Amino acid sequence: xxxxxxxxxxxxxxxxxxxxxxxxxxxxxxxxxxxxxxxxxxxxxxxxxxxxxxxxxxxxxxxxxxxxxxxxxxxxxxxxxxxxxxxxxxxxxxxxxxxxxxxxxxxxxxxxxxxxxxxxxxxxxxxxxxxxxxxxxxxxxxxxxxxxxxxxxxxxxxxxxxxxxxxxxxxxxxxxxxxxxxxxxxxxxxxxxxxxxxxxxxxxxxxxxxxxxxxxxxxxxxxxxxxxxxxxxxxxxxxxxxxxxxxxxxxxxxxxxxxxxxxxxxxxxxxxxxxxxx
Amino acid sequence: xxxxxxxxxxxxxxxxxxxxxxxxxxxxxxxxxxxxxxxxxxxxxxxxxxxxxxxxxxxxxxxxxxxxxxxxxxxxxxxxxxxxxxxxxxxxxxxxxxxxxxxxxxxxxxxxxxxxxxxxxxxxxxxxxxxxxxxxxxxxxxxxxxxxxxxxxxxxxxxxxxxxxxxxxxxxxxxxxxxxxxxxxxxxxxxxxxxxxxxxxxxxxxxxxxxxxxxxxxxxxxxxxxxxxxxxxxxxxxxxxxxxxxxxxxxxxxxxxxxxxxxxxxxxxxxxxxxxxxxxxxxx
Numbered sequence: 141x142x143x144x145x146x147x148x149x150x151x152x153x154x155x156x157x158x159x160x161x162x163x164x165x166x167x168x169x170x171x172x173x174x175x176x177x178x179x180x181x182x183x184x185x186x187x188x189x190x191x192x193x194x195x196x197x198x199x200x201x202x203x204x205x206x207x208x209x210x211x212x213x214x215x216x217x218x219x220x221x222x223x224x225x226x227x228x229x230x231x232x233x234x235x236x237x238x239x240x241x242x243x244x245x246x247x248x249x250x251x252x253x254x255x256x257x258x259x260x261x262x263x264x265x266x267x268x269x270x271x272x273x274x275x276x277x278x279x280x281x282x283x284x285x286x287x288x289x290x291x292x293x294x295x296x297x298x299x300x301x302x303x304x305x306x307x308x309x310x311x312x313x314x315x316x317x318x319x320x321x322x323x324x325x326x327x328x329x330x331x332x333x334x335x336x337x338x339x340x341x342x343x344x345x346x347x348x349x350x351x352x353x354x355x356x357x358x359x360x361x362x363x364x365x366x367x368x369x370x371x372x373x374x375x376x377x378x379x380x381x382x383x384x385x386x387x388x389x390x391x392x393x394x395x396x397x398x399x400x401x402x403x404x405x406x407x408x409x410x411x412x413x414x415x416x417x418x
Numbered sequence: 419x420x421x422x423x424x425x426x427x428x429x430x431x432x433x434x435x436x437x438x439x440x441x442x443x444x445x446x447x448x449x450x451x452x453x454x455x456x457x458x459x460x461x462x463x464x465x466x467x468x469x470x471x472x473x474x475x476x477x478x479x480x481x482x483x484x485x486x487x488x489x490x491x492x493x494x495x496x497x498x499x500x501x502x503x504x505x506x507x508x509x510x511x512x513x514x515x516x517x518x519x520x521x522x523x524x525x526x527x528x529x530x531x532x533x534x535x536x537x538x539x540x541x542x543x544x545x546x547x548x549x550x551x552x553x554x555x556x557x558x559x560x561x562x563x564x565x566x567x568x569x570x571x572x573x574x575x576x577x578x579x580x581x582x583x584x585x586x587x588x589x590x591x592x593x594x595x596x597x598x599x600x601x602x603x604x605x606x607x608x609x610x611x612x613x614x615x616x617x618x619x620x621x622x623x624x625x626x627x628x629x630x631x632x633x634x635x636x637x638x639x640x641x642x643x644x645x646x647x648x649x650x651x652x653x654x655x656x657x658x659x660x661x662x663x664x665x666x667x668x669x670x671x672x673x674x675x676x677x678x679x680x681x682x683x684x685x686x687x688x689x690x691x692x693x694x695x696x697x698x699x700x701x702x
Binding site: 246265268269272279285286287290 | 566568571575579644645646
């Protein structure tokens with residue numbers, strides 16, 4: 141069996157001064173992630189998992205459960221207070237995302253990772269064209285041939301079902317679903333090894349959601365890229381993720397195969413989530 | 419403190435600070451060094467940065483030439499030359515590139531090849547090439563530190579898509595010594611290749627923006643360009659397919675000004691007045 145793309149151990153992020161009792165006095169048993177002693181917010185605590193090549197892992201939980209915080213730490217938008225997250229790139233080199241310096245972090249973000257945000261305004265540059273948005277990622281990773289950039293941008297737009305004729309339109313003229321697909325095209329441009337999808341279908345109508353989810357599955361099958369999908373939507377994890385972690389108050393309260401979690405939830409919180417979806 | 423520090427309009431502390439800044443700028447080619455730009459007897463935006471650098475490095479015996487849009491006799495050039503001449507006793511002024519040891523310029527690099535011993539000082543309105551893509555200076559500093567110039571490249575990409583070429587007639591971004599990208603001040607594209615491995619130091623100063631940067635002698639200055647859309651200088655193409663020539667001296671290898679005439683026709687003339695005069699004298 142190959143090595144995991146990502147090995148996360150005891151990942152913790154505390155916002156605030158922190159104290160020795162922060163982790164002990166917060167969490168599921170205490171019903172809060174705010175430390176009663178120092179007032180710090182324990183956004184993520186003791187999160188551990190492995191992500192295997194080509195796998196789609198779901199992070200599920202309600203708002204404030206810490207799922208987006210985990211993704212921010214792994215995408216190097218934030219740094220953990222404790223723990224490690226070791227990323228193995230396609231060349232076999234290991235990078236501890238908790239300790240990499242800014243230059244390496246930028247190289248990883250630009251060339252090895254892709255991110256699709258819930259809000260396309262966070263992921264797209266609305267002052268340049270759709271092609272320009274894709275070009276930026278390619279230029280970040282060192283491509284300097286105009287024709288090659290143009291060709292790749294056209295291929296990615298076509299792959300994400302955006303008409304090639306709209307390559308020079310600005311994203312502001314696109315529908316919500318197209319903007320989301322453009323984000324996916326942009327994220328895929330440098331052929332990333334790890335793709336983060338943060339609530340990508342939230343706020344879209346059902347038919348558009350279905351097309352985007354199908355697209356993500358097709359891309360995963362074609363490219364074999366490992367993905368971490370953040371969602372509070374059980375339907376999304378059911379369709380996309382093979383394995384799922386359920387988070388609450390910054391802790392993993394249940395993890396396992398997605399079907400198993402949804403069909404036979406063990407933790408009271410997961411049972412509540414599944415029940416409320418029904 | 420030496421006697422040199424007391425020479426000119428600036429006080430000794432200012433002279434030393436600017437010289438230190440220039441040394442740092444020369445040591446890290448293309449890096450923008452902040453400095454405490456002083457109040458000068460002209461308004462910000464009229465060459466106060468260039469003036470401060472000239473005053474800080476000038477020593478008795480220097481010969482100063484001031485160029486404004488290629489001309490030596492424009493109001494700005496005359497006023498600056500006169501001020502520096504008055505403020506720096508023992509320093510001569512000239513309009514001849516060949517005679518000058520210090521050349522303060524705005525918009526142009528002389529057509530005549532520069533030789534060791536000369537120093538170019540540029541008046542810079544906007545020192546940061548990233549300003550066209552990022553308004554926040556803090557973010558621009560981060561981008562320079564990380565060598566994160568992708569958004570500047572995207573600007574070139576968008577230009578090539580729209581116009582089939584990069585639509586920057588001046589302030590064309592160039593990478594210095596393989597690292598920092600600079601805004602080479604509003605010199606035309608024509609002048610950019612003159613900075614590449616030039617035998618003289620090119621010092622850039624923005625008074626309003628309080629930044630110094632430099633291209634040391636014999637340093638690579640490479641304009642940003644895609645591998646398959648090469649950098650090009652102005653062509654001055656005539657309708658007959660040839661190139662316009664200077665109406666005064668007949669030069670066909672200089673940067674030309676296009677001058678509309680009252681009868682509706684146009685005339686082309688060397689922008690570098692000294693180079694044109696020199697050629698006229700040689701022909702006489």
